[in-house]
Amino acid sequence: MNEYFVITTPGIEEVTKQELAALGINATTEYGGLTFKGDASDMYKANYFLRTANRVLSRIGQPFYARSFQELTERIYNLPWEKHFDLRFDFEFQVSCSHSKLMHTGVITKFAAQALDQKLNAKCKPTKLEKSIKQLINLRIDHDKLTASIDSSGQILYKRGYRQEVTRSPIRETLAAALVMVSGWDQASPLIDPFCGSGTIPLEGSQMAFNIPAGYHRGFAFTDWLDFDYKTWKSIKDGVKIDFEKKIEVFGYDRDAGAIEIAQSNAQRAGVADRVTFECQALSYLTNKNRHGWIVTNPPYGHRLQEGNDLRNLYAQLGKVLKAETPGWTLALVTNDIKLSGHSGLKFEQLNQVSNGGIKTVFEKCVIPKS
Numbered sequence: 001m002n003e004y005f006v007i008t009t010p011g012i013e014e015v016t017k018q019e020l021a022a023l024g025i026n027a028t029t030e031y032g033g034l035t036f037k038g039d040a041s042d043m044y045k046a047n048y049f050l051r052t053a054n055r056v057l058s059r060i061g062q063p064f065y066a067r068s069f070q071e072l073t074e075r076i077y078n079l080p081w082e083k084h085f086d087l088r089f090d091f092e093f094q095v096s097c098s099h100s101k102l103m104h105t106g107v108i109t110k111f112a113a114q115a116l117d118q119k120l121n122a123k124c125k126p127t128k129l130e131k132s133i134k135q136l137i138n139l140r141i142d143h144d145k146l147t148a149s150i151d152s153s154g155q156i157l158y159k160r161g162y163r164q165e166v167t168r169s170p171i172r173e174t175l176a177a178a179l180v181m182v183s184g185w186d187q188a189s190p191l192i193d194p195f196c197g198s199g200t201i202p203l204e205g206s207q208m209a210f211n212i213p214a215g216y217h218r219g220f221a222f223t224d225w226l227d228f229d230y231k232t233w234k235s236i237k238d239g240v241k242i243d244f245e246k247k248i249e250v251f252g253y254d255r256d257a258g259a260i261e262i263a264q265s266n267a268q269r270a271g272v273a274d275r276v277t278f279e280c281q282a283l284s285y286l287t288n289k290n291r292h293g294w295i296v297t298n299p300p301y302g303h304r305l306q307e308g309n310d311l312r313n314l315y316a317q318l319g320k321v322l323k324a325e326t327p328g329w330t331l332a333l334v335t336n337d338i339k340l341s342g343h344s345g346l347k348f349e350q351l352n353q354v355s356n357g358g359i360k361t362v363f364e365k366c367v368i369p370k371s
């Protein structure tokens with residue numbers, strides 16, 4: 001058993017917790033993340049399946065006190081680095097300190113890197129191969145206690161591999177997935193995003209419905225580790241049952257033809273191009289030919305003051321169109337300004353408060369009344 005820490009976006013910890021529970025992993029929530037005890041296969045699954053996590057860190061050794069650089073060097077040296085790494089690994093350190101004697105992250109990195117280097121030189125066979133495998137090490141010192149972790153994810157997990165082109169103000173894939181999850185979409189009724197931009201919300205929703213793992217189109221740092229268990233990893237991947245028989249009705253609209261082209265290219269890479277409909281259409285043309293469903297969306301944010309008026313009108317139009325066309329449907333949206341969404345005339349319940357690329361946002365939800 002090892003301890004793992006799943007880094008998530010502050011505000012959606014409980015959504016990530018539910019995702020972990022669905023994988024059979026019982027986790028404890030902390031601010032911005034969750035801790036769980038498990039084996040390597042749990043860590044592989046967390047990386048591969050979690051749609052709302054940013055990274056999975058694997059603790060190395062037990063936390064220890066480091067009140068001087070000598071203590072830090074000795075203790076870092078004693079950690080079992082050689083279990084995972086050899087001389088081909090090229091380390092990058094991410095260090096954070098609070099309420100501690102050692103507070104200078106640059107000097108801590110220098111001493112820790114030297115100790116790790118010495119340990120691997122002492123324990124590993126020399127090699128002529130270059131240091132070519134990037135590996136992130138996370139050190140957190142709090143009240144002089146140091147917790148060392150190795151990053152098992154590699155590239156941050158919201159980089160799924162399918163979204164290689166974006167429009168202005170894209171939503172993070174992790175937040176798009178969290179919004180679809182908290183909307184309660186039943187994966188059978190229609191899902192519409194009338195402001196789809198590069199298509200993130202429809203693409204996350206359709207991958208969820210077809211059971212395509214979040215990490216299906218990307219790699220992970222742990223597959224380079226010396227103790228990587230290929231058999232376990234293969235059995236996890238082989239166990240995935242992508243269900244393209246499932247009939248889903250997922251639509252993304254945007255008034256910008258360029259955005260729709262980008263969404264279609266992203267859909268191609270996400271493996272759902274012929275199963276999600278992206279069309280160039282302004283909000284005012286939204287019509288409902290369907291029974292009952294969900295609107296899940298990320299309307300334009302106001303970045304500049306002079307945009308305020310236009311956006312107020314856009315939200316008023318959103319309320320009007322949805323009341324006329326989709327009464328009884330569920331609406332879930334993410335906004336950076338609840339006063340703006342109030343201009344829709346819809347009565348929202350406020351759910352998670354999250355940061356989307358540094359912008360404070362809120363998830364809001366309501367059942368759309370009749371006009």
Ligand SMILES: C[S@@+](CC[C@H](N)C(=O)[O-])C[C@H]1O[C@@H](n2cnc3c(N)ncnc32)[C@H](O)[C@@H]1O
Binds near residue numbers: 167256283
């Ligand atoms: C915040 S962006 C959506 C970003 C998207 N979630 C993504 O991940 O790329 C808002 C989108 O609304 C579109 N938009 C603005 N006004 C619109 C309107 N009246 N009808 C349809 N789309 C509109 C913009 O072109 C823009 O792509």
